[in-house]
Amino acid sequence: MDAVSQAEAAAALLEAYTTRVPIEPLRDTYPDLTLADSYEIQLLQMRRRVADGARVLGHKVGLTSPVMQKQMGVDQPDYGHLLDDMFFLEHLPVPTAAYLQPRIEPEVAFVLRRPLRGPGVTVAEAIAAVDFVLPALEIIDSRIRDWKIGILDTIADNASSGGVVLGSRPTPLSAVDLRLAGCVLHRGGDVVGTGAGGAVLGSPITSLVWLANTVGERGVALEAGHVVLPGSVTASVPVAPGDAFTATFAGLGSVTARFSEETS
Amino acid sequence: MAGWDVERAVGVLMAAEADRRDLEPITDEWPDLDLATAYAVQDEVLRRKVAAGERVVGVKLGLTSRAKQQRMGVDSPLTGWLTDAMVLPTGAPVPQDELIHPRAEPEIAFVLGRPLAGPGVTAATAMAAVDRVYGGLEIIDSRYRDFRFTLPDVVADNASSARFVLGAMGLPPDRLDLALEAVLVEVGGAIVDSATGAAVQGHPAEALALAANDLGRRGLRLEAGWLVLTGGMTDAVPVSPGAKVAAHFTSLGSVTVSGG
Numbered sequence: 388m389d390a391v392s393q394a395e396a397a398a399a400l401l402e403a404y405t406t407r408v409p410i411e412p413l414r415d416t417y418p419d420l421t422l423a424d425s426y427e428i429q430l431l432q433m434r435r436r437v438a439d440g441a442r443v444l445g446h447k448v449g450l451t452s453p454v455m456q457k458q459m460g461v462d463q464p465d466y467g468h469l470l471d472d473m474f475f476l477e478h479l480p481v482p483t484a485a486y487l488q489p490r491i492e493p494e495v496a497f498v499l500r501r502p503l504r505g506p507g508v509t510v511a512e513a514i515a516a517v518d519f520v521l522p523a524l525e526i527i528d529s530r531i532r533d534w535k536i537g538i539l540d541t542i543a544d545n546a547s548s549g550g551v552v553l554g555s556r557p558t559p560l561s562a563v564d565l566r567l568a569g570c571v572l573h574r575g576g577d578v579v580g581t582g583a584g585g586a587v588l589g590s591p592i593t594s595l596v597w598l599a600n601t602v603g604e605r606g607v608a609l610e611a612g613h614v615v616l617p618g619s620v621t622a623s624v625p626v627a628p629g630d631a632f633t634a635t636f637a638g639l640g641s642v643t644a645r646f647s648e649e650t651s
Numbered sequence: 652m653a654g655w656d657v658e659r660a661v662g663v664l665m666a667a668e669a670d671r672r673d674l675e676p677i678t679d680e681w682p683d684l685d686l687a688t689a690y691a692v693q694d695e696v697l698r699r700k701v702a703a704g705e706r707v708v709g710v711k712l713g714l715t716s717r718a719k720q721q722r723m724g725v726d727s728p729l730t731g732w733l734t735d736a737m738v739l740p741t742g743a744p745v746p747q748d749e750l751i752h753p754r755a756e757p758e759i760a761f762v763l764g765r766p767l768a769g770p771g772v773t774a775a776t777a778m779a780a781v782d783r784v785y786g787g788l789e790i791i792d793s794r795y796r797d798f799r800f801t802l803p804d805v806v807a808d809n810a811s812s813a814r815f816v817l818g819a820m821g822l823p824p825d826r827l828d829l830a831l832e833a834v835l836v837e838v839g840g841a842i843v844d845s846a847t848g849a850a851v852q853g854h855p856a857e858a859l860a861l862a863a864n865d866l867g868r869r870g871l872r873l874e875a876g877w878l879v880l881t882g883g884m885t886d887a888v889p890v891s892p893g894a895k896v897a898a899h900f901t902s903l904g905s906v907t908v909s910g911g
């Protein structure tokens with residue numbers, strides 16, 4: 388795929404954020420799309436956003452569950468960028484109308500105390516770099532019509548990132564066994580998902596190590612103070628205007644995301 | 652359809668279990684089979700097994716997860732009987748030569764310290780009767796082809812009961828937050844699923860109360876010392892020959908079965 392097509396795809400995706408009209412799957416429009424093309428399309432959008440004043444505040448890892456990987460026919464995760472305008476506060480309404488087809492996922496967010504520079508980052512190093520963990524709700528969204536995504540589409544579309552709501556009680560990693568920590572996702576009073584931290588690549592720490600080493604190959608470091616969303620503990624759940632979700636994690640407390648009523 | 656009654660259903664199901672032969676759903680030929688009659692079939696099979704020397708050790712719940720209820724088009728769980736013949740000793744392989752198409756599902760299990768008689772049992776009063784909580788793997792094995800059945804079919808088939816194995820460690824219930832007690836399901840070393848106790852009727856104690864109330868309506872009660880399997884937390888995974896299935900619980904330890 389040539390640079391002109393990459394720029395064209397990046398522009399189409401960026402435009403979809405504004406128009407809220409999703410585009411057709413990229414692999415339909417560009418049959419010769421590769422993994423490298425997709426990450427380049429993602430980066431072109433991020434550079435544009437940063438040039439316009441946005442700040443990168445962290446990363447998210449996606450496709451971390453065996454179910455999602457099987458669905459996409461892949462055996463590895465992907466990643467996207469978290470920009471400053473994607474962070475929302477607990478209990479203040481998330482603007483539902485800003486999204487095209489939002490879904491929600493409970494996650495254990497890592498906050499770094501010092502940078503992680505891959506490749507070659509070990510589990511030991513990654514644990515030492517984590518300042519604390521927070522319960523989190525990630526809003527995922529797709530700028531591709533009807534979530535008809537393959538791995539190449541979602542990577543180009545910033546790993547289907549939408550936003551994040553962080554809980555406010557920090558817990559040190561040493562105080563919790565993330566692998567066996569249970570999580571229950573409620574919508575209103577209904578249980579809509581349950582899972583354990585180990586659903587994320589066996590442990591969310593594995594996801595952090597994978598991210599550090601994968602972005603490291605591109606010369607990018609995970610920075611101190613950055614937030615890393617390592618992947619969902621349950622299957623994602625669709626969001627409707629007015630919904631309120633609470634994710635409760637054993638040992639970490641809970642986080643709530645409330646969505647505004649308006650649809651346009 | 653003429654020719655079907657409790658007696659015939661009991662005979663067909665017991666023969667299918669003994670001969671490892673899977674059946675078409677009984678309701679294909681007996682669409683009028685209702686739940687009360689289906690439980691009568693289940694109870695009569697149990698009566699014959701007890702007459703042959705088996706001992707009742709408790710009950711199990713099935714279809715306690717919302718996902719499974721939606722798939723089956725029902726809005727309430729069901730119960731089945733557990734006997735001592737279903738105990739799979741720790742470390743023993745799943746006996747392929749005695750089962751049709753076994754599947755394993757992780758469950759939270761209760762051992763009762765005192766009897767529970769419904770109706771009117773709540774989750775709170777149910778938990779007060781619990782002596783110990785275990786993590787376990789239930790081996791289900793429908794006598795119906797491809798696990799295809801309606802609710803009366805599966806009730807008549809004793810809720811697909813076959814075998815079960817419990818973790819070595821039973822904990823007092825007041826030390827556990829069972830809604831957040833998680834399980835990781837591992838097949839051949841790879842994590843395939845996870846869930847918490849909240850996947851079971853919102854809380855496993857709700858499932859226990861439901862079992863007590865269900866039995867109460869049929870003039871029966873849960874006895875002291877009985878085991879109650881509260882229902883699969885995740886979907887069941889096949890346990891074919893060579894398979895190794897492990898359930899790792901937050902506080903209740905790990906349980907493993909092999910397909911032999």
